[in-house]
Amino acid sequence: MKLTIDGRSIEAQEGQTVLDAARANGIYIPALCYxxxxxxxxxxxxxxxxIEGVRGLKESCATPAREGMVVHTDTPRVMETRRTVVELLLADGHHNCLSCQASGDCELQRMAYMLGIERPGLLFDVPPEPLDESSEGIVREADKCIQCGRCVTACQNTVVNRVLAFGYRGHHARVIADDDKPLGExxxxxxxxxxxxxxxGALTFTGPRKARIRPSETTATKVTCPYCGVGCQIDFHVKDNRYVYSEATETAWERQPNKGMLCVKGRFGLDFVDSPERLRSPLVRKDGKLVEASWDEALDLVASKLKTVQEAHGTDALGFFSSAKVTNEENYALQRLARVVFGTNNIDHCARL
Ligand code: SF4
Ligand code: SF4
Ligand code: SF4
Ligand code: FES
Structure with missing residues (x-):
């Protein structure tokens, strides 16, 4: 179907909202709860x-795109409403972009910038909330929560862990974990x-926060998680050639095996890449102690041990175990080694166990 947004004729797909259609065509419409x-x-x-011919302003995130629609995203009435939204949200919390971990990556800050809001025009007397640093990986700053509900829906419906919910009522309504426990408990x-x-910046990762590195300072490279056979696509964020944090790849997330989500291993388990304890060469045991060796030495040793067992007890005394943490090609090569070089079908794979 065809519709017009800000004077531009654009194509939209059946089922798309006005917001989807605008974003797919590079037109900026802010969205905080969607x-x-x-x-x-x-x-x-x-x-x-x-929308021409429609009374009142419409939420583009909830309005289906229709053939022939004429939409305006930047009229004075639209801008005034957005300005009020931002002013109220800024006033109803404690926002200090200068020291905020999310600065540069914050959708409220971007909205304020696009609207030319330099400082909050309203000031409410809101008591400060304590920082929740009880979790190993996540810091909660209720002072910066705009109660958009994304985290609640994500926890309840997307990952179905059902930890977060809105608790209390009216002006006291807030996001809580379980029955209002610190996140770490x-x-x-x-x-x-x-x-x-x-x-x-109401929810941020502990690692980059401690390192004083904001998401906007890192560069991301798409990698495949090495931990299991799902093959989750991860944006591996690096600064100065050092790992900072992981995010599930957002680009084309619907087509990724992990659909934009990660588990604790992919999310928090990749800092090993910079570990000084990481093995960088093979180890072989000499006089009861593991010592570094060259690949040639290590492979010759393994080959000779395998041959010794084969000669003493027959080929079926050997067994080969492969791993879901290596590539399909490496798994294929190992089964070829077992079957073709050693002549045994004793080959198995950890993903089957
Ligand atoms: S969350 Fe942080 S960056 Fe965003 S508006 Fe608040 S203080 Fe600024
Ligand atoms: S903590 Fe949850 S409700 Fe608050 S701003 Fe972040 S996603 Fe929205
Ligand atoms: S990190 Fe914890 S609170 Fe957040 S979505 Fe996952 S289970 Fe829920
Ligand atoms: S993004 Fe549409 S109402 Fe919040």
Whole structure:
């Protein structure tokens, strides 16, 4: 179907919202409560647009694109509404972009910047909230929470861990973990999906925060998680050639095997790459002690031991175990070694166990 956004004729697919269609065509409409993985929530009104022939402003995240629609994303009425949204959110918390871990990667900050808001025009007397640093991997700053609900939907419906929920009522409503426990004492499994979808600095990762490295300072390379056979696609964030943190790849996330999510291993288990304890050469045992050896020496030793067993007890005394943590090609090569070189079918794979 064809519709017009800000004077541009664009193509949209059946099932797309006005927001989807705009974003697919590089037109910026802010969205604070909507995220592609958590869906529309209709909580923030950051995404409002004007549609010709329709009364009032419409939330573009919840309005299906229709043939012939004429949409305006930047009229004075739209901008004034967005300005009010940002002003109220800034006033209803404690936002200090100068020291915020999310600065440069924050959707509220970007919105304020696009609207030319230099400082909050409203000031509410909101009591400060304590920082929750109880979790090994995640820091919660309730002072910066805009109650968009993305983390709650992500935890409840996307990863189905059901740790986060909205608790209390009215003005006291807030995101809580289990029955309002510190995150580190809750049933959180540290998948990190809530952090990945949080639009602001209310949920951040402990590692980069301690290292004083903001997401906007890192460069990301797409890698495949080495931990299991799912093959999750990870954006591996690096600064000065050192690992900083991992995020599930957002680009084309629907087509990734992990659908934009990670488990605790992919999320927090890749810092080994810079570990000084990492083995960088093979070890062989000499006089009861493991000592570094060349690859040639190590491979010759393994080959001679295998041959000794084969000659003494027959080929079927040998068994080969392969791993889901290596590539299919490496697994294939190992079964060829077992079957063709040694002549045994004693070959198995940890993913089957
Ligand atoms: S959460 Fe966003 S708006 Fe709030 S202080 Fe951090 S960067 Fe600024
Ligand atoms: S890390 Fe995962 S399990 Fe823990 S609160 Fe966030 S989404 Fe829920
Ligand atoms: S913690 Fe983040 S994702 Fe969750 S409601 Fe607050 S701002 Fe939204
Ligand atoms: S993003 Fe549309 S209402 Fe929040």
């Amino acid at each position: 995220h592609p993985r958590t869906g529309k929530a209709g909580r923030c009104r950051a995404c409002v647009v004007e 809750s049933s959180c499994v540290l998948c990190g999906e809530c952090v990945q979808v949080c639009p602001v």
